[in-house]
Amino acid sequence: MAKQQKQQFLITIALVAILCMCQQSWCQEQHVEPHHGTGSHVKRHPHKVHYTVCPDEAILKPCLCRRSIITCDEEMDFKLAAIVDAISAMANNDSTVSVKLFARLDIAFSTETDLPDNAFKEIVADGIWIMAAPNLKTIAPNAFQGTDNLTRSLDLRNCPQLDTAGLFDIINKFVQLNRLSLMNINLETIPGQAFKSLDRLIGLHIADAKLKSIGDKAFVGLPALRQLNLMDTQLSLIGKDMLAFSLNYDQKMNVLLKNNPLLNGSTFDPEALVQLGRPTLLALIAVDHNPRQFKVLAEQVFKPFLMSNAGNQLIMSSNGYLCPDKRNEWLVKDRKLNRRLFYDQPYKHTVQC
Template sequence: MRVRHWTLNLLLVQLLHQIYSTSRSSSVLSAPAICPPAYTVYPCDCSTRLSQFNCGKTISSNLVLKQIFQESSRQLIPSTDSGQPSVVIYEKFQFQNSIVDSIESDTLDRYAFRELAIDHNDYLETIHTEAFKSTYGITDRVVLEANPSLGRRDDSVDQLFRVLSQFLNASLIHVVDCGLKYIPADAFRQISGPQSRLRRLSLANNRIGSIGDRAFSQLPSISYLSLQNNLIDRLDPQSLTFSDPHVVRDSGGGGGGRAIGGHLFIDLSKNRLNSTSFRSGSLLAIGRPYVDLQLSDNLIDYLNESLVKPLFKLRSVTLKLWRNPINCSDCRMRWTTAEKHCGGNHNNNLTISYGQRIDFQCRLFKDNFRHS
């Protein structure tokens, strides 16, 4: 009976493939995703209702994981008329609580997923550059969470960012609670094309100590960047360089469209930044018309006027410095409350005090003389 059920499933998928294929050369199977029989993907499980694969706890090695997808796909997924292998799309692939230390090339074989969630794999150290080749142009959400060994080795860091740079359709990428040591220069480079849909990027709760030059410069649509709770103690002149948001536009009527990526929120809270951590030009490099910069819970005791003040002449900026040891009796902070500047990008008749754009709490004067 199980064999008969499996045969019917296979025939149905092949029929749907013929109905839904839009082109003879198409390599994507756009028919509804039907799960293979349970015994072909064990110890993973698949839900047709949720369109989701779950793997992990009993996977003993990456070879087992790779074999599951290879063998089931060759039975389930037909080739196109041109002889090229088709790809069948599911909503989500969840891989968690495994003892696997690497994810090898072509692991997913002919399967693609709208969302990848790889979490709580204590021994996972590396992901091969071509591990998710079948889904790079399809996946919308990538979440790598609580994989403490991922990114601890220098070679695995560079390799991981080559993987992340190939998700051309992704609007969200989170690599949080992992072991990332640094962000390399040109981290999100154009390997197979621009990541023009990526809006939200979180690299929070890692062990990042430094940001390489132009790490995010190829992400024109980015509007949210979280680097919260890391070990960053320095920002170099090109660490926070971002491309011109007006280069990328949504398609729209009238041949114009609208600019995207204009507003940018950057969260650098809970790092090790102090008043001398900002190299000349490091903040000016942000280059977006509207910037919210979160610097709370660092070690900043004053704001360098020559580095911070020019920001307000070029764009609309809000700085948040809650729970920093700001010393308001320091003469180097006087400019934030005593001076004003004219307007923003669109209203040069509006006078704004720096204090309206810089949100901080002063360390009490008596704290300067408090004994431990």
């Protein structure tokens, strides 16, 4: 019993980590240490990054800067080009640091309709968060030129009119990226093999009510990926190669499927979960108004998943449950497999039918 409780505790911690990544901050700590101009380069360190100090308030008005995080929101009535020009001029006039690396740019604008090439000029940021742009329609192919080879966190959200046709070509230029969030950006499809050359990407969060399809092997080009969240979509099928990842049996993978109302325990291709390439923790989180969304787990889908790798596990939310149905007996009666199904509440590690 103690062993089972310990295992459930570890599973619960894992799920908390998964859900934590769904929040706006991704629980990402910013180790901000302003640079005081004593050297000629911005230093990178795996645990501590030296960021440039904030510009004078007069340069940024009406935007703000705190701890090297520049914030411009839609209520400030700002022009992005004007702010960028002012900061770029400051950078050109300061020879103490060759690169001005800010901790983050938090931008929300109501009037901008496009981001042109080289939109950020001399500004380089560890994180770029475009949090709301209701009228943004286009992002030029080289809009992030100059920062895209250094930025590690990119967040695009609440851009309901955005043309996403060339979006992944833009994203693939962020070669240092380790976290990416795409939320409510008019994303209807993710093409096959969408992600390339993002060898450092660890966490990928996608939530878009317009998303209906994901092409084959869209994520296979992400060798470091450890967390994939697919939320609030209109996906109606998990295809055979949709969740194929690069082979790495030593790296644990977390996949969160949450609030996808058209999915259920039978909307998976029979081979969808046997080609993951890694030991995988799969979380099936039902929508709040439909606790029976995953009431039946198709044997031809989930039994091969659990048997294909000893590290594969299932988590179901406490607001959803399996029904007393003969179609679930394969899991209820097999104690070894049953022990690898968990709920997101402590010590509910057996199927209660």
